[in-house]
Amino acid sequence: xxxxxxxxxxxxxxxxxxxxxxxxxxxxxxxxxxxxxxxxxxxxxxxxxxxxxxxxxxxxxxxxxxxxxxxxxxxxxxxxxxxxxxxxxxxxxxxxxxxxxxxxxxxxxxxxxxxxxxxxxxxxxxxxxxxxxxxxxxxxxxxxxxxxxxxxxxxxxxxxxxxxxxxxxxxxxxxxxxxxxxxxxxxxxxxxxxxxxxxxxxxxxxxxxxxxxxxxxxxxxxxxxxxxxxxxxxx
Numbered sequence: 001x002x003x004x005x006x007x008x009x010x011x012x013x014x015x016x017x018x019x020x021x022x023x024x025x026x027x028x029x030x031x032x033x034x035x036x037x038x039x040x041x042x043x044x045x046x047x048x049x050x051x052x053x054x055x056x057x058x059x060x061x062x063x064x065x066x067x068x069x070x071x072x073x074x075x076x077x078x079x080x081x082x083x084x085x086x087x088x089x090x091x092x093x094x095x096x097x098x099x100x101x102x103x104x105x106x107x108x109x110x111x112x113x114x115x116x117x118x119x120x121x122x123x124x125x126x127x128x129x130x131x132x133x134x135x136x137x138x139x140x141x142x143x144x145x146x147x148x149x150x151x152x153x154x155x156x157x158x159x160x161x162x163x164x165x166x167x168x169x170x171x172x173x174x175x176x177x178x179x180x181x182x183x184x185x186x187x188x189x190x191x192x193x194x195x196x197x198x199x200x201x202x203x204x205x206x207x208x209x210x211x212x213x214x215x216x217x218x219x220x221x222x223x224x225x226x227x228x229x230x231x232x233x234x235x
Contacts (some may be wrong), residue, residue, distance in 0.1 A: 005121060006094040006099040007042040007164070011062065011107030012081030013034050024217050025107045030230045034217060035066055037110035037230075043074050045117040047103065050074045051095055053081045053088045054225045056149075059224045062126070086190055093169075102127070102172060104193050105164040108217045112164065113227055116210060122207050124166035129197050131165035132210030165193045168185045175200035 004013030011025040025035040028078050050077055054062045059078050067075045079095055101124050123130045136158045142151040178200040192203045213229050
């Protein structure tokens with residue numbers, strides 16, 4: 001039987017650090033919203049279904065002006081996210097049906113490619129949990145609250161995590177269920193899905209090579225870089 005894959009695309013953030021009145025996932029990039037590019041990559045891949053997660057006041061906008069306007073056929077649901085990123089992921093996992101594996105992706109990463117999606121789909125079947133990332137180029141310093149350097153980790157062991165992050169569906173859903181039972185989940189400092197999987201499944205997560213162009217748009221500087229990348233890709 002063919003493995004069934006669902007992509008969860010997170011687009012509920014407000015992007016306060018972008019300094020724009022428009023949420024970053026809806027900013028225009030080469031005449032299309034940032035979110036378009038993420039959905040398009042998964043639409044053109046072997047993914048079976050897409051669940052789009054956005055804020056409550058943007059659900060109808062996404063359904064009408066993104067999904068229907070651009071004719072995306074694999075988006076089976078547009079749902080409301082939660083207070084934190086991990087709440088949004090959990091909401092989507094609850095809505096996920098008929099999936100053996102899920103890929104969780106930030107909608108503010110417009111440059112995910114079909115090749116990266118293909119690679120991670122193949123890898124998650126082998127390892128049950130994996131994500132894409134890139135080796136860091138700079139020397140990293142660990143500093144205390146006073147700005148004093150405490151340690152310099154070996155750069156050869158450091159990677160910058162990206163999305164998508166892929167998991168066996170039943171395992172990541174169970175991990176998130178356990179995480180949601182925590183009395184004070186914010187104190188755990190969870191920043192990505194792999195951390196939830198590692199903490200509650202107690203199983204390894206495989207890192208595979210991503211792309212340095214697969215940036216997440218967070219600040220105005222990122223948007224300027226994105227405009228350069230999209231022009232290069234179109235050429």
